[in-house]
Amino acid sequence: MKSSFLGHGKVILIGEHSVVYGYDALALPITSLHIKTTVEPSEKMWMDTAHYQGPFFMAPDEYDGLKYVVKTMLKKAASQAALKITYTGEIPIERGLGSSATVALATTRAMNDYFHLNLTETEIINITNHAEMINHGKASGLDAATVNSDCLIFFNQKDGPKPLRSKLQATLLIMDTGDLGSTKKAVTQVHKLLNESPTAQSNLEQLGRLADETKTAWLNKDAATVGLAFNRAQEILHSFNLSTGKIDQLQKIALANEALGFKLSGSGLGGIVIALCRNEDDALKIAHKCQNIVAHSWIEEI
Missing domain, CATH: 3.30.70.890 (GHMP kinase, C-terminal domain)
Incomplete structure (x- = not known):
């Protein structure tokens, strides 16, 4: 059994930093940049990325958000299953292209499918946002909303994301x-x-x-x-x-x-x-x- 999810990147058009303090922002999904997350059975918990291959929970600190996602999803599934989670794609890390939000969302969705959890959209986004908080110290929710969208997003923390198809x-x-x-x-x-x-x-x-x-x-x-x-x-x-x-x-x-x-x-x-x-x-x-x-x-x- 294997589950995969393809997540895409984003760019913030305007409003970075101010959005963290409650102001508006505009962000654009970039569907040509993507990362594929694949979850499959394994003899031990294992992570496979371009930058790290090894025991999942011994990965470097920059993967702490992903560790949170996986622990949370295993708990929701009431499972102690060992998994190999593989990340393949072309979103450069730590560039502002949404790589951390993309992999957090894709991991949540792939594990949701793998364990047939049927989580709601709100639950999936909340898990993704919490991973972003761990990764960045403070997160507005903009990245998670945009990597989850197929069109331009107008966003503030109070009202959440609003799609703009113009x-x-x-x-x-x-x-x-x-x-x-x-x-x-x-x-x-x-x-x-x-x-x-x-x-x-x-x-x-x-x-x-x-x-x-x-x-x-x-x-x-x-x-x-x-x-x-x-x-x-x-x-x-x-x-x-x-x-x-x-x-x-x-x-x-x-x-x-x-x-x-x-x-x-x-x-x-x-x-x-x-x-x-x-x-x-x-x-x-x-x-x-x-x-x-x-x-x-x-x-x-x-």
């Missing part, structure tokens, strides 16, 4: 800096800054408002205004010391080559960046000029 009619260039980010470090850094600086608090409020402005512009198919919102959001995220020299370099190249807007996506301190472009040709031109600086790039029609 298209902007533009092109998004996603570039992986190749540098590992640390969500836990970034969240802690921003929290400390907010406690020390009234200016940072004002900037956080503005970041929240920019998400609302982006939603309105998106529904009006006003890509130019979305681009301006991206640029202002990047200024704020830079003021939180979340940018890097490489991110700043990529920003200069993108904006010098007709990008409508540019910003980091996710926690920052590395990870991915996004450039909003009018069309695929502009995106390809920017990607070509950045190819020696970035590890990977993807283009999504939005």
